[in-house]
């Protein structure tokens with residue numbers, strides 16, 4: 001039993017069930033959440049994620065109260081919080097891992113003040129668990145996955161229970177309440193107090209989503225790319241904020257497998273998510289730099305503006321951007337089409353597209369986003385071959401045959417026959433009210449991209 005005064009820093013693990021943080025053996029713990037001022041000032045005031053986090057923190061606060069803990073919520077620069085907590089005698093901090101550059105730099109500053117223990121609550125594997133025989137990291141998914149599957153045991157899906165019967169032995173909360181004029185504590189606990197807006201989106205409970213997995217899993221591999229079907233789990237946002245534990249999903253897969261369901265296709269996607277975090281951990285250069293191929297990008301501002309305002313004239317691309325801006329989500333297949341179009345047809349640098357997604361995606365995760373953009377632009381470690389260029393029209397014809405997805409997100413196209421919305425000639429040669437002609441031609445743009453790849 002740890003006698004030191006211990007902080008449980010919730011960040012990518014906003015839940016009580018199956019929480020590694022709450023399984024820590026410590027006599028006196030202080031659970032905290034920090035609204036990091038440095039991050040918040042870079043966001044728009046109607047950022048949907050802030051509202052989402054607020055709602056999850058409200059739930060977390062109540063769940064923690066039920067086990068005798070009071071979550072203290074800060075609105076501050078992270079370092080200021082730990083300087084303050086250190087002055088109250090706290091020495092140890094437990095938190096879940098976070099491998100992106102910003103998080104690593106932030107954690108380093110915290111480590112200069114207190115002892116920070118980083119726990120893997122987000123991923124299936126530890127970053128050094130799946131390595132080549134020479135202890136280096138894999139740069140190709142297939143052999144990584146092969147070994148990952150071999151190493152997978154029921155321990156990876158193990159549930160963490162509260163192991164501390166004295167969780168409520170927590171005297172400093174009174175002290176904190178005493179210092180009501182501490183500007184770094186968020187009082188009142190309301191989104192308006194940090195000048196952000198609520199939104200009306202109702203977020204589905206992660207447990208409900210998990211319970212529906214059994215209805216989706218049988219046809220997951222065949223249907224997951226059909227963009228109008230609800231064939232995927234929608235769990236990415238829950239995984240991002242830890243409103244569900246990765247281990248709870250693994251246990252569900254074990255259960256479904258026992259019932260005879262084919263679960264490997266879905267498991268593979270979860271391992272993909274791990275792999276991207278692993279790559280960013282082992283090769284931090286990927287944050288910003290091309291790894292394999294280098295492209296002579298040309299930043300054309302008109303192209304960029306057409307893209308971010310859903311005005312490229314290519315229906316599947318504009319529908320994807322419209323979905324992203326209005327809901328904070330975008331179907332995976334559409335993300336692939338849109339990102340490829342951005343880098344290859346428009347010859348815009350993937351970093352700009354990555355930043356644009358980062359601004360809106362509810363499930364934004366640096367590793368998955370950066371590595372997926374690098375995959376799409378063919379610059380990354382385990383990337384799509386550069387000469388493979390998605391044709392957005394044949395993609396939409398295949399995965400949104402009746403154009404239901406396109407029409408849902410671009411309702412002003414509802415009276416145009418689906419076949420025309422997948423037809424480049426039609427779109428070039430006909431006027432559509434309130435909708436531009438395509439800003440590039442597929443064949444021309446593809447050739448321009450091939451010419452721009454540095455050999």
Ligand code: FAD
Nearest residue numbers: 232233234235236269273332335336339364365368369372
């Ligand atoms: P499901 O199909 O139900 O998959 C289950 C889980 O597996 C997902 O929740 C996710 O955690 C993981 N997963 C599935 N596919 C992928 C994948 N290709 N890469 C990594 N993990 C995967 N995912 C993010 O979580 N955050 C991002 O910021 C992100 N940015 C992306 C950017 C681009 C350009 C592309 C092409 C993909 C990106 N993805 C990102 C991956 C993928 O699009 C989403 O994880 C997926 O759409 C989430 O929907 P779902 O939960 O229904 O997935």
